[in-house]
Amino acid sequence: MGRAPCCEKMGLKRGPWTPEEDRILVAHIERHGHSNWRALPKQAGILRCGKSCRLRWVNYLRPDIKRGNFTREEEDAIIHLHHMLGNRWSAIAARLPGRTDNEIKNVWHTNLVKRLEPKPSSQANAAPKRKPKKLQPEAVTVDGPITVPVSPEQSLSTSTTMASSLENAGSFTSEEFQIDDSFWSEMRAMTVDSSGSGMETEDGAFGADGPSPQATNDDMDFWLKLFVQASDTQILLQI
DNA sequence: AATGAGGGCAACCGCCAGCCG
């Protein structure tokens, strides 16, 4: 079958979206929905291909998208989910309300990969060459092993379903495994208890030396233990 | 103040799976 012609072959616009294009797209979707992405640009009067419109909407214009920096909890969740799901960014994004797969993918490749890379000992304590582009006001790092989100709404405060990831790990179903706001409170409290596990450190979730294979196993154990412990108050587990 | 390097992120590309006629 023939591949659909791309934007440039059809004389359609490419590249960054203008505010005007954004406005038209949002207005059209709010009015008519997006039942057919291919027909949408023509109906809305946008000189873009449907794919481009969809991407723009999904990754940027959707009203439920949470802009701004990732909290430490979110980053830890990404690391954990990636550990279980691999590069299934959409599956990971589905468990992080307000975050898109593209955003998570970017964060993974720009921040978290480095965070998880084993650091050479000579550089382990070296100052970063560059300062972070943006500060993260919503994540307060303290001297101890704990980080505390300032705003629950900016962490994973909305009801977060981690069911599918756990389904992949086995034993759980969507209906049986729901995490709500207090989950992270539980987690933080337990993080203090399990400070010996090396999960949370000032430098990162896996300790300043990065994850050794053993650390990776410990990480898995940590999360499993965490889920089981949390089940007393918030989570129903059926094993 | 100028400039080169590096990082972050939006957008594109190409493939795949599912739906429908």
Added chain:
DNA sequence: TCGGCTGGCGGTTGCCCTCAT
């Protein structure tokens, strides 16, 4: 059952911004 169409996904690219020199 088959082929075409569409939406969705993951990988990659390239521009722009920031920082160090």
